Amino acid sequence: MADGPAPVKCLVWDLDNTLWRGTLLEDGEVVLPDEVRAVITALDERGILQSVASRNDHDLAWRQLERLGLAEYFVLPAIGWGAKSESVRAIADGLGFAHTAIAFVDDQPAERAEVAFHLPEVRCYTHDQVPTLPDLPEFTPASVTADSRRRRQMYQANSRRAAARERFSGPDGEFLRSLELVMRIGRADEAELARVEELTLRTSQMNATGVHYPDAVLRDMCDDPAHEVLVVTLADRFGPHGAVGVVLLARHPDVWHLKLLATSCRVVSFGAGAVILNWLVDQAHRAGAHLAADFRPTGRNRMMDVAYRFAGLDDEPCACLAAPAEPAEPDVVRLHVEPGPREAPDYVHLVAEDLSAPRVEQW
Ligand SMILES: [Zn+2]
Numbered sequence: 001m002a003d004g005p006a007p008v009k010c011l012v013w014d015l016d017n018t019l020w021r022g023t024l025l026e027d028g029e030v031v032l033p034d035e036v037r038a039v040i041t042a043l044d045e046r047g048i049l050q051s052v053a054s055r056n057d058h059d060l061a062w063r064q065l066e067r068l069g070l071a072e073y074f075v076l077p078a079i080g081w082g083a084k085s086e087s088v089r090a091i092a093d094g095l096g097f098a099h100t101a102i103a104f105v106d107d108q109p110a111e112r113a114e115v116a117f118h119l120p121e122v123r124c125y126t127h128d129q130v131p132t133l134p135d136l137p138e139f140t141p142a143s144v145t146a147d148s149r150r151r152r153q154m155y156q157a158n159s160r161r162a163a164a165r166e167r168f169s170g171p172d173g174e175f176l177r178s179l180e181l182v183m184r185i186g187r188a189d190e191a192e193l194a195r196v197e198e199l200t201l202r203t204s205q206m207n208a209t210g211v212h213y214p215d216a217v218l219r220d221m222c223d224d225p226a227h228e229v230l231v232v233t234l235a236d237r238f239g240p241h242g243a244v245g246v247v248l249l250a251r252h253p254d255v256w257h258l259k260l261l262a263t264s265c266r267v268v269s270f271g272a273g274a275v276i277l278n279w280l281v282d283q284a285h286r287a288g289a290h291l292a293a294d295f296r297p298t299g300r301n302r303m304m305d306v307a308y309r310f311a312g313l314d315d316e317p318c319a320c321l322a323a324p325a326e327p328a329e330p331d332v333v334r335l336h337v338e339p340g341p342r343e344a345p346d347y348v349h350l351v352a353e354d355l356s357a358p359r360v361e362q363w
Contacts, residue, residue, distance in 0.1 A: 005138040006100050008048060008123065012088050013074075014106035015054040015061055018127040024056055024064060032068050035131045040073055042134045046141055047148025049095065049155060052077040053087035053104065075155055084111050085118035092122075095155075103138070105130060145195040147242040157239025164238070176270065177347045179236040183275060185247070185352035188231040193218055195243045196231055199262050206273050207262040208308070210298035211329060213248065226251050228355060232276060234267055245272055247280070249355075255320035256284045258293035261304070270348070273304065277311040278342045279352060285339035286356035290320045296332045313337045 016023045022030035043050060051074055054061055058079040065071040076094045078087030084106070092102050099121035106112050107127035116124050125133065133139050141148065161179070168175045188196050193215060200213045213221075221227040232245030245263035249256055258280065263273045284291040293313055295305055313335035321334060344350050 005136075007141055008103040008138045009097050009101035010049040010051060010075075010091065010095055011043060011103045011105065011133070011139075012051045012053045012091055014084075014104075014108070014111065014127075015052060015056060015064075015079075017107045018105055018130070019052075020064075020068070024061060030064065032070075037068075037070070039130055039133055040070060043139060044073055044152055045149055046134075046139070046144055047151040048139060048141075049075055049152055051075055051091045052079060053084045053091070053106075054079045055081055055084075073152070075152065075159075083114060083118075085115045088115055088119055088122055092119075105133075143194045145198070145243075146191045147195050150240050150242060153239050154242050157236075157241075161236070161238040172269075173347075179238070181234060181236045181270060181348040183272070183348050183350050183352075184233045184235075185230055185276065185279065185350070187353060188218075188222065188229045188246075192231045192243060193222070193229075196229065196246045199243065199246045199264065200260065203262040203264055204298070204300045205265050205303050206268060206307070207260075207298070207301050208258075208304045209260055209294050209296040209329070209332065210301065211260065211296070213260065221248065230353070232263070232272070234270065234272065241267060245276055247276060249280075250324060251289070251355075252320075252323040253289070255290045255292050255323050256280070256287070257324040258291065261293070268303070271345075273307045274310065275345050275348055275350070277307060278345065279350060281311060281337060281339045282342035282344075283352075283355045285341055286354075289339075290318060291337050291339055292321055292324060293335045294327060294332050295335055296327075296329060308335050311337070312339075 013019045019036060020030040020032045024030055040050060056079050061079045062071060065074065076091050078090055088102060088104055092099055099119050103123045103125060104115050105125040105127065112124040115122055123138065165175060196218055197213060197215050218229055221229050228247065228249040228251065230247035230249065231243050232247065234241040234244045244267045246260065247258070248260040249258055261273065261276065263276070281291055293308055295308055314337070315333070316336060318336050321336060327334065
């Protein structure tokens with residue numbers, strides 16, 4: 001990690017005379033300064049979650065946030081009459097964040113002192129600092145990916161999905177079907193490359209080789225017409241799951257060489273890996289090519305070996321395997337299948353590039 005303060009992952013706001021000017025219960029009317037609204041939207045776009053710890057009448061304060069068009073920006077708001085340290089602690093627990101990742105802003109020195117006493121790792125700021133928060137290094141993430149920008153929506157979708165799962169009493173398959181899953185498979189663009197690299201690094205159980213592909217290598221692959229760098233995103237009726245998978249493919253005339261397939265463990269229960277493989281086999285069939293795939297045991301990725309075998313890939317020799325270069329890493333097993341047509345799964349709507357069509361260069 002680079003030097004500098006630990007990044008803030010959630011900022012907890014006081015309301016009266018911090019977020020807005022005025023005291024709701026005394027003044028009735030409160031005013032939201034434009035510069036505060038700008039701070040809230042700026043932090044949201046950087047993927048920093050925001051919450052509320054306020055001593056107020058809950059319904060009245062929430063209605064006010066709605067009236068100001070801000071309610072959607074806050075997750076796990078704690079509005080009531082308890083101690084602020086308890087509210088901040090509950091927000092951190094609910095998000096699963098360490099206290100070192102939480103910041104708290106309040107105009108009252110006594111409130112800041114109470115939080116600092118009970119939660120010494122939480123960073124506290126005064127209301128005067130609000131306009132400058134986006135300039136501070138702890139509120140400036142190293143990279144902002146497409147997924148950071150939708151982090152709050154992903155968090156909110158996740159909560160609604162988990163609550164629905166809790167209420168659902170039918171079999172798992174039926175719940176899966178009720179989600180109305182939509183999977184998109186497309187060529188990675190500039191904004192998605194950082195997330196693609198992250199997926200090659202952070203996935204473990206569903207990563208076929210455990211090989212890290214740095215940004216420069218991915219860029220070279222994107223520029224090479226013989227390579228495909230594909231990113232897989234998933235959404236359902238509750239909202240986005242974000243980028244959940246990556247496919248690195250080298251196309252030879254008679255064989256498509258799948259160098260890497262990796263999917264996030266968050267989507268293992270949706271069978272995302274199997275859906276992607278099924279689609280690739282079908283695409284290779286349409287293009288009249290065989291499919292070869294690299295698997296390298298990492299001690300944690302047996303699940304991916306199972307997924308490959310389940311998709312019909314095996315160790316049988318084939319003349320086409322002479323085309324791809326020898327693997328750079330030791331222990332790589334090159335699996336193979338002579339593809340036939342595959343039917344799309346019935347529980348997920350697939351929207352994908354047609355790789356079997358000639359690639360159109362974008363200038
Ligand atoms: Zn073959």
